[in-house]
Amino acid sequence: MPNIRTDIPGPKGKAIVEMDDRYLATVTKSAPLAVERAQNEKVWDVDGNLFLDFASGVAVMNIGHCHPAVVKAVQEQAAKVMHFAGTDYYYDVQSRLVERLAKLAPGAGEKKVFLSNSGAESIEAAMKLARWSTGRKQFVAFLGAFHGRTLGAVSLTCSKRVHRAKYFPTVPGVTHIPYANCYRCPYHLEYPSCGLWCAKIFDEVYLDALLSPDEVAALFFEPVQGEGGYIVPPKEFLPELSKICRSHGILTVDDEVQAGMGRTGKMWAAEHFGLSPDVTCMAKSLGSGMPIAATVFRKELDWGVPGAHSNTYGGNCVACASSLASLDVIEKENVVEQAARKGVQMQKRLEEIKGRFESVGDVRGLGMMRALEFVEDRRTKVPAVKMRNDIVSALLRRGVIALGCGKSSIRLIPPLTISEENLDTGMHILEESISEVVKDRA
Numbered sequence: 001m002p003n004i005r006t007d008i009p010g011p012k013g014k015a016i017v018e019m020d021d022r023y024l025a026t027v028t029k030s031a032p033l034a035v036e037r038a039q040n041e042k043v044w045d046v047d048g049n050l051f052l053d054f055a056s057g058v059a060v061m062n063i064g065h066c067h068p069a070v071v072k073a074v075q076e077q078a079a080k081v082m083h084f085a086g087t088d089y090y091y092d093v094q095s096r097l098v099e100r101l102a103k104l105a106p107g108a109g110e111k112k113v114f115l116s117n118s119g120a121e122s123i124e125a126a127m128k129l130a131r132w133s134t135g136r137k138q139f140v141a142f143l144g145a146f147h148g149r150t151l152g153a154v155s156l157t158c159s160k161r162v163h164r165a166k167y168f169p170t171v172p173g174v175t176h177i178p179y180a181n182c183y184r185c186p187y188h189l190e191y192p193s194c195g196l197w198c199a200k201i202f203d204e205v206y207l208d209a210l211l212s213p214d215e216v217a218a219l220f221f222e223p224v225q226g227e228g229g230y231i232v233p234p235k236e237f238l239p240e241l242s243k244i245c246r247s248h249g250i251l252t253v254d255d256e257v258q259a260g261m262g263r264t265g266k267m268w269a270a271e272h273f274g275l276s277p278d279v280t281c282m283a284k285s286l287g288s289g290m291p292i293a294a295t296v297f298r299k300e301l302d303w304g305v306p307g308a309h310s311n312t313y314g315g316n317c318v319a320c321a322s323s324l325a326s327l328d329v330i331e332k333e334n335v336v337e338q339a340a341r342k343g344v345q346m347q348k349r350l351e352e353i354k355g356r357f358e359s360v361g362d363v364r365g366l367g368m369m370r371a372l373e374f375v376e377d378r379r380t381k382v383p384a385v386k387m388r389n390d391i392v393s394a395l396l397r398r399g400v401i402a403l404g405c406g407k408s409s410i411r412l413i414p415p416l417t418i419s420e421e422n423l424d425t426g427m428h429i430l431e432e433s434i435s436e437v438v439k440d441r442a
């Protein structure tokens, strides 16, 4: 399906890349790809090259690019009223969206919703809400976590040194503890004979020797670590931590920004672990490309004092319309079931690929949130960083857009609505690209 006719970037793309590099602040930039249009899993660049999207605009386009129902809802809303400050006034699309999210979010009981514009903002709101409602000041997060880049959120983020370097002092009172990564166990133990030490250590060591439980407002976690390398914890890890938190009155904050909205084959990744978090943060695919985020929390935690937290753009009319239409598509097209089914297909292909290449140390994930980790040697597990980067470049040259994560992993996150045929094609191109790079190194 992909059709690559020029270098990437081609002549038109090159002009855009040059102007962008000249004026846009230094950000992340993963590839010199200048997009012109996109439809579901297909992406055309300005030079007429056709790609398959296995990155989904960094986990935003779960229902595919420019879904017609979402485009229609956005166009209709834009023609009526684009913005009216939902924090100060009222309108139907916002009320309907918060009702729906309050009912849809994981966990029992009645909930309320704070709307904002990005994943980081949804985390900021959770931090402020946790301090406000508990009267406690401190937070716990995980090594390998990514919760965003604003100064509050980056205080929790801990997946790459570059995210935090030179920003000290960050928010004080954040303690990072190791996440459960069975492929690279921080305690060099084996699951299940480890007895889940990675969870128990929180109570038996951290809350005993370092932190007074009654000073800890909340534990922030990703049910599957995203930027940190698509790490899926063993099934008892998060339930055990939730139990410990509950026993000390520590709130649990579930960051579903990347793993939510059906990506893992359940609407929320927390459902895989039977969790009932106090607060859930969502963004990315919530708006299918319109910037919108939500912090959904147990009703009793609400600020209750006007002005204690608010913003200008949260609940923007067009973003709410986009989000409502996206939720309709997820329901009507059984998108969550699609993700569960196609995820099995992906894992099967990944296992085959692992069987063929020594350099693939691990393949993992849930639903259509999958990754493979490259190592220099399966025994020493030294991360093969250059190999991973070369494979991502080879994929692009062959027409598949993919992103790295962790030190030496590639994440595979096509739209959940990708055709099975194109999913197979993408997995085949992945195998070819690995073969090209690994052969080059031999």
Ligand SMILES: Cc1ncc(COP(=O)(O)O)c(C=O)c1O
Pocket: 117, 118, 119, 120, 121, 123, 146, 147, 148, 149, 222, 226, 227, 255, 256, 257, 258, 259, 283, 284
């Ligand atoms: C799990 C998680 N939380 C929070 C964020 C921050 O989201 P944003 O970039 O929209 O601020 C991200 C972004 O990648 C994320 O993956």
